[in-house]
Amino acid sequence: MSINSRIPGLRDHTPGDRLALVAEGAGLEPGDLSALQPEAGLSLAAADHMIENVVGMIGVPVGVATNFTIDGRDRLIPMATEEPSVVAAASNAARMARVHGGFTTSYTGDVMIAQIQVLDAVDPHGTRFALLEAAPELLALANEQDPMLVSLGGGAFDISVRVLPTRAGVQVILHLHVDVRDAMGANAVNTMAEAIAPRVAELAGTRTLLRILTNKAELRLTRARAVFDAELLGGAQVVDDIVAASAFAEADPYRAATHNKGIMNGITAVVLATGNDTRAVGAACHSHAARSGRYAALSQFEKDAEGNLVGTLEVPLAVGLVGGATRAHPTAQAAVRMLGVQTARELAGVIAAVGLAQNLAACRALAAEGIQRGHMTLHARTIAASAGAEVHEVAAVAARIVADRRIRIEHAREVLAELRGEGGA
Incomplete structure (x- = not known):
């Protein structure tokens, strides 16, 4: 099965058209991913067999990260998360690594x-x-x-x-x-x-x-490495600043906690999408961060001889493809089909690569422009919807509140009222 993770302009399509494009890119039939649609996913009856005292379900958006090449193979990555900017950031970081061959991974065993x-x-x-x-x-x-x-x-x-x-x-x-x-x-x-x-x-x-x-899965380590292009990152100064930010996280547990949270934004999203245990993986990763007796960064960034940025990440990843929710949850099965992975080792490599990509994106945003600019721009769509904008109104309201640099719900309501002509005269 051939996968093409480059789908330019994916965000410009409707969710239904995106699903069709992703199925095509993953070498699948559209029906293979139908469980990702809310009406075809986990039923209440099936949920009742998974845990106790079921009364309903909570929906979490599933996005697709593009541009990933991992161990020489393209992957389209399903990511389940409620946080804006995570999917876009991972995709952008993967694009910067793609020109140098993408991500390579290694694995200590199961x-x-x-x-x-x-x-x-x-x-x-x-x-x-x-x-x-x-x-x-x-x-x-x-x-x-x-x-x-x-x-x-x-x-x-x-x-x-x-x-x-x-x-x-x-x-x-x-x-x-x-x-x-x-x-x-x-x-x-x-x-x-x-x-x-x-x-x-x-x-x-x-x-x-x-x-x-024990969830301290120290004998089940996955390592990911990538070279991120200096020019695409924004130049030599950005590379140097990311290296300095990385050194900060390595030395200071206060910074390391937030640095590693950025890594977990990517890791947890893929773990959740594939029906694996997010709590077990989180416990393992954070215990690994404290293995020296002091909590520290899980990743490192360095500059290579050509001036590009080299990122490395080592994390314990106890994930699987058999048993548990991965087999019982139809949406998780669809996510695994999208990935095209055949072994736990391949899945762990994908998850580690996404964690490294997400980490790079956060460090670059901090070093180059501050974290809030890009994050809040993407968050503006959520603010617009929370203010009451209908689907066809969200883009216009979001664009306006970003342009006004007032990405707040009360301003979104004012803009929405103006667009609807409700301001009075």
């Missing part, structure tokens, strides 16, 4: 960790060694729980054990390492942990308490 907490061990260090000695037995017992995963080349493959001082006394923590393949993996590793916990307790001569995965 490994998740389950933790089993051992309490009241009389000899914690001896208990640690006893558990390590029993590793073959414990791994075999874990793999009995999921023969399908093992048949696909995955399953439990390693055990590590820590002696952990806590305010409640010394505890022994066993880590079960599991290759979950193309799943997010929570159900698989939790089932294995529950299954081996009684034997762990026997070997330790005491009791276990918690047995659950």
Whole structure:
């Protein structure tokens, strides 16, 4: 399947025409993406089977980011977000990287960790060694729980054990390492942990308490890199200023929190669109940002020998294509079809690339013009709609309040009244 992520003027079309253009660019039939239309997406009956006490649903806009080339292949990126400027910013950043080959990614593997907490061990260090000695037995017992995963080349493959001082006394923590393949993996590793916990307790001569995965997915890292063209960014001074802004975020946790929020604007939007767990991914990314003991930037920007900007990003991404909402939610299935990804590794690479693109766009806006100019210009359409403008009136009201540099709802109401001739005479 051939994908063309360059769709110039996509924003100038109606939502229906955009969907048709995106389907064509993704090499799909229009019907393949029909679940992205509200009337054809998740039904209330289906939602009632996904969570408890269902009373309704909340709609989140799904936009498509264009211009992305990732690992030599074009991708059209579905992004679910309520925040203006996110989709446009990612698309613009991808255009600046496209001329230098786009984004390249690497991946450490599909490994998740389950933790089993051992309490009241009389000899914690001896208990640690006893558990390590029993590793073959414990791994075999874990793999009995999921023969399908093992048949696909995955399953439990390693055990590590820590002696952990806590305010409640010394505890022994066993880590079960599991290759979950193309799943997010929570159900698989939790089932294995529950299954081996009684034997762990026997070997330790005491009791276990918690047995659950950790969302600190440090063995499931994805890295993305791109070269952003200096001229398209706005010149050498902009490049230098982005490098300085990046250094600020690396050194200062106050700045890093907002810097990383920009990254998560992109990451969370794709994770949500594909039906993956936004909370798990967010917890993993922020814990990774604090892995040194101090919260810091997840990305870095540097200048290369030609004066272009090199961006790099490393994040833990526990995402999958099988199980959970990715399979149960028709809109998520349509989003995956649009992407054309076949493995969790490919999906993670896309998500990391979007996070880096979003981060670059925010840093460029801050360094070149201030964040509010572009953001508020796009936000003007939301303000116009909130003021009561009908679909055919939104563009005119938005353009006027931007030109007046008064992007506020009360001014939008004044402009709308003027356009409708309601001002009186």
